Each structure stands twice: as structure tokens, then as C-alpha cells.
Amino acid sequence: MSADRGRQEGWLLRLWLRNALVWAALLGLLVLSMFLAYIPMGPVTVTSGVAIAVIKSSLVLVFFMELIRSRALIRIAALAGLVFVGVMFALTLADVLTRSGKI
């Protein structure tokens, strides 16, 4: 019985540790992106904010939403949304960015 409880506490600790690590990384990135926003770097400032958002959301997707342990089918479903958002952005911006005739 006690061995059983010990085993349970073992995985409980690992469970918390594993997720808390991701959480700490997320909060660190949040502080970093806030900090970077105040440094004048032109377009790099904007990019840094979005890039950090991409990293943070990837962490949530991979670890919290367990894509890392999911079957290929689930990963494809997740990817499908991203691919078609990409298509929507690419083709719309193909218009918006070249509308005045300048590329």
C-alpha cells in the first residue's frame, strides 16, 4: 500500500514538474516580449512580439495540448487549420502589399 502511494507521489511530482517547466518558460517569454516592445528597433520590434507569440503558442500546442504524444491524424488536423490560415494571409497580402503597383 505504501509502495503504491510512493509510486503515485512519484508520478504526481513528475507531472507537476513537467508542466511547471513549460509554464515558467511561457511566463519568461511573456516578460521578454513586454521588455522588447520598449526597445526601438523598427520592424524588428513588431516581429519580435509576433515571433514570441508563435513560440509561446507552440509550447502550449505541443506540451499542454499534448501534440507531442498525439497520433499523426491529430497532428494533421492541427496543421490543416494553420496551412489554410497561411493561404488566406498569403493571397490576401499578395493584393494588399502590391495594390499601389509598387512591390
Add this chain to the structure above:
Amino acid sequence: MSDATALLREPWQRLERQRQAGKFGIWIFLASETLFFGALLLTYAVCRIEHPDAFAAAGRETNIWFGTINTAILLTSSLTMAVASQAAAQKGRVRQLVLACLGATAALGVAFMIVKGFEYKEDIEKHLVPGTGFALSQPSAQLFYGLYWLVTGVHAIHLTIGIALVVRLVLLGAARRIRLRGSPELEVTALYWHLVDVVWIFLYPLIYLPGRAS
């Protein structure tokens, strides 16, 4: 009657298959949600590309502290939700832990809404609502705030649905009406909750960070 049959629904014959289908189904829905919020972000991107200065000026007027604290709250709620979902998938005695984590998740969600309420109040007092009497002089700054109210509003609706789903699980679980361990519903709710978090992760730099450096 075994535990597995208690969770089994039509038309499934095995719980494992039902669980896979539920998980796959919610992921398809999340892909759909990706396009939903993607279209909003595209609208934002196009407006910002066309009016970079007005967006910088407008972004500077948002309250970065409310935004940052709320982001931290949501990220923490994702942690408790992840622990709840992963613990429920374990074999051990996890009911108390899962219930506690779900309760914390719902509480953090409510905390987010309360902070958001204070922020909305401040925005209204600063006349950041588009229309006559708008605080900023550039007309295009109104585009930013039009999108601000819309996007945060849509996110708040999603979060409210999420809170309702989590509270439902807590109530049913506490009353032992459903078994939380191995519950496909818990897994599906958790995935939805994380997506609402991911949406906010993208909204944070787009709403609160423009124009800080100049």
C-alpha cells in the same frame, strides 16, 4: 457495470475508439476556430499595414499592465488545466487533484474576466470607444479600437463558454455524476480551453505592444 460502459455512448462499441473520435472531432473544430480567429487577425494585419502610425498611437493608449497580468492569468490557467487533464489520464487515485485543478482553472478564468472588466471600464472612461467623442485625433485609430473591442469581446465569449464547460465538469465530478478519470469530455474541454489561451497569446502583442518603443 464496469466504469468503461458508464462513459460509453452511441454509436460506439469501445471507449477507446470513442475517446479517439472525440479528440479528433474537437481538433477538427479547433482547426475551424483557427480560421475563425485567423480571419480576425488578417483583418487586423491589413488595417495595420495600411495605417502603421495610427495603430502605434492607438496601441500606446491601451493599459499594458492589465494586458500582461491577464496573459499571466490565462497561462497559469492553462497549467492547471493541463495538470487536470494529464492526471485524469493516469491510473491512480486522482479525483481530488483533478477537481482542485479544474476549480483553479475556472477561478483563473473568472479572474481574467474581472480584470478585463476593469480594463473595459478604464477604456470607456478614456473615450476609447469608436464614434463621436473618440479620444485620438487620427481617424484610423478608430479602426484599431473597433478591432480591439470586437476581438477581445469574441475572445471573452469563448472564455465564458470555456468557464461554463469547466464548471459543469467540476459540478458533475463533485456530485459523482460522471467519472472524471479517463473522461473523454474532460480531454475535449481541456483542448478547447488551451485554444482560447493560444488566441490570447496572439492578441497580447497585437493589442498591447504596438507603439511602445516610440
Add this chain to the structure above:
Amino acid sequence: MTDAALAGELPFPPRPDYLRAGSTLLSWLATTDHKRIAILYALTITVFFFMGGAAITAVRVELFVPNGWFLTSDTYNRLFSFHGIIMVWFFLVPSIPNTFGNFLLPLMIGAPDVAFPRLNLFSWYLTLVGGIFAVYTLVAGGVDTGWTFYTPFSTMFSNTHVLTAAAAVFVVGFASIATGVNFIATTHMLRAPGMTWFRLPMFVWSIYATSIVMVLSTPVLAISLMLVIAERWLGLPIFDPARGGDPILFQHLFWFYSHPAVYIMVLPAMGVVSEIIPCFARRRLFGYDFMVYAIIAIAGIGFFVWGHHMFVSGQSPYASLIFSFLSFVIAVPSAIKVFNWTASLYRGQISFNSPMIYALGFVGLFTTGGLSGLFLASIPVDVHVTDTYFVVAHFHYIMVGGSVSAFFGALHFWWPKITGKMYPESWAQFAAITMYFGFNMTFLPQFVAGYLGMPRRYHTYPAEFQVYNVMSSAGAAVLAAAYLLPLVYLMWSLFHGARASNNPWGATGLEWTTTSPPPPHNFDLQPLVDRAPYQYHAEGESAGSDAPEVQNARSLR
């Protein structure tokens, strides 16, 4: 002795079919049986079809004469807008997927139901709520934006009921998404043992591809309408040019959905035709693998072409070039399908039953519509004919000539399975032929009128176009008769039709190996699939009179 007893199996105890498994109103309104939900959908969209049809009847009456003798301009605008909104979102989009898709998808893959039966019912109620918004819009005075809701007219200038109309489409969009999620999960998770991906009937593939398009495009429609609602109702400026908004962005969002929506309407029709043609030609479907690749390619590339609706909108010429090229590309898989249907007839034993007449009609009309689409993909021609009747004729050839013909083909093909009754075949053949000629009489003249410059959405026009409009209106009367006829003889067949056998057409799909109508859980014995579909004759031979090899190994061959 029955067949089952001869095969050494015990006869099953008598059990009610799905239609008789409960007769209270609640047993229908709270049902989770996909077959009953399909019937609920069928009744709903039939009502909407005739509502949209009534609106366009008034429009056609008005266009008989060039000077607007019957309707005011405002009424005219509201009527064609109502026609478009109802026909697109409340008839065409749900037509084949939500009725035949719902009914047949589980049957064809050998499943007892869809993956999420309660979600399925929820989706019907959402459609109903959306429909109530749409009908309210009409009763309250209508909307005059056209089905496209273009900004800034819809957001700043229209004085009609844009809010409720947009809300109607917004709500019904979520019904679409729910259905799509359900069908994708069903196809992945509930196939019978042995039903591998390349043994799926083409109809299942088409519904699967359609569902993917629904799930990934409809949310963007929801956003575009939500932005219109937000601007009109909450005063949040998004598209207001005075404040720097971009009205063309609305068109991007709207067509990101609405072009793929054309494929939502026509892919299921292609699936239907791919079932009917092999059956009545007694031939294997020519090039099954390529039919599958083509349908997936159409669904995918369909997302890349929306800008061809915007060549004259002020869109950048560079973007127009890209969209024009991609629009030509999508003709390739469509052409593959047309060639394969035609090749499936070669060395067949063709019988012209009513479903086959509809299917052959589909192939011809879809080809005409598709080829005129190539004109519109080409920028110089499109600039000439944009917003003329040429465009109207083009998309009606695809959506009415294509999808509606296939809908009626499906109705006649699966009517015996759905109701257990046979309809009078000669009446059905007569209706099918009338529909084909009525359709061409209505829409062929519109190509000419449009090419000569008659603009769409005007109720007065120069007298030189009257001859085309009179032809068109006369054709519409024939078409209306062809649509009303099946209503009469199919209703008649419900009460007086002969009993249908399990497999009246000698077709190969799993759905034909259960009883007509099927029992509540579809199959008395879990089907076991051991072969590909459409085995109407031995491989490498021409069509013979052999009994078809049905896909179900549990069934007597």
C-alpha cells in the same frame, strides 16, 4: 424458404424500420438517428427551395418587360437578394450533404450512425434558427444587399434588414461547421471492417472533401458577416473608408468562403453522379483512383482562387494575375472528372432510368458551366462580362444545372431506399427531361444577353434585350413545372407506390445490402467489406448481365 434461411442463417425476428420505430412528434424532433435527421433536413430545405423559387418567379415575371411594370426597384432588389441568400445557404449548401450525406454516409461505410449523433441534431436546430432569422428578414421587409453583402453598402448605406439577414447566415454557418466536423470524424472513425480508404464509394469521398471545405472556410464567412454586424449595430468601424477602413478586405474574407462554397455545392453532386453513372451503365467507374485525387485536388485548390471574383474591385493587378492562373489550374481536376464519367459509359449497357437522365444532364450542364468559368478566369474577358448576365448564367449552370440536377438524381436513385416505395418511372423520366430543357431555355439566353452587355440586378433594361429575357422567363416556367412534378408523384408514391426491394437497381454499395427502408441501426449484421466499389462486371470485360458484386461479404452475391 427465404434467402437467409437458404444460406443457413436463422431469420431475424421482425423489427420496425427507422420510419416506424416511433411515431410521436417527439420521436422525430428529439431523434439522434441520422436517417430521421436527414428527413428533417429534407423537409426544411424543400420549404426553403420553394420560398427561394417563389422570389425568383416574381423576378422573372418582372423581367418579361423592359420597363419594370410589376415591381418597384426596392422590391426587386429585395426579391433577388432573398432568392440568393435562401438558395445558397438554406438550400444548396445543406442540400446534398445534410440530406443524402446524412442518410447515406453511415450506410455506405457500414456504420450504425454518425460519430456525434446529438451534434447532428443540434446542427438541424441551428439551421432552423438561422431559417427563422431569414424568414423574419423577409416578413419585416427584406434586405437589398444581394447575397454578397458587399461593404460599404451593407454597412453604411442600406436601409434594409441587413442585421437579421447576416445573423441568419452566421447561424446557419455554424450548422455547416457542426455537420462538417461530424462527417469527417465519421469517415475516419466508423468505417466497417475491410472498408479501406480506396474501397470508399465516390459519394463518401465527395462528402468527406466537402466537409473539409465546410470546416475550414465557413468560419471566415462568419467573421466577414460579424464585421458587418459589428459596424452596423455596434458602430465599430472596420470597412468605413472615411476612417481608413478597407471595403475590399470584406470581399477577400467573403470570397475566401464563398468561392470554396461553390465546391461545397458541387462536390457532393459529383459524388452522386459517380454513383449513378456506373449503376445504370453497368460499368466500373473509370479511373477510380484519379476520381479520388481529383476530388481532393478540387477541394484544396478551391481555396486558392477566390480573387477571380475581384478582378474589377481595385485589387492589385499582381494578385489578379496569381488568382487568374490558379483559376485555370482548378479546371484540370474538374476536366478529369468529366472525362472519367464519360469513359465510364464506354462499352456499358446504358439504361435511361430517371436518375441516369439527371446524371447525364449534370455532366452536360456542369461542363457548360465549367467551360464558361474558364472565360471568367481570364482577366480581359472577365472585365468585359463582370456583373452581367453572363456571370449569372455561368454560376446557375454550375449550381442549378449541376447541383440541383444531381440533387434530383439522388432523390430518384435513393428514394426506394429512403422510403421503401417505388415511384412511377415514366413520370420521373418526363420530369427529368423537362428539367433539362427548361433549364437550358432559362439560362442559355442569359449567356448571350450578358455577353451583349445586360447587367445583373437591374429590373429595367434596354428593349434590345427583351427577346432574351422573354425566352428566359418562359424557360423558367417550364423549369418550375419540372420542379413541382416530382413533389406530386413522389408524394403519391408514398401512399400508392409499389414496395421497393432491398436493391432495386442492382447497385453495389453497402446501403443496398440492408432492407428498404433500413432498420434504426442500419444493419442487422455488421457488414464486412472485401472488395472495391462498382464491381458491376468482371475486370477487363465489358458490361455483361452478371449480378453485381456488392461490397458486403455478409450479403448473398
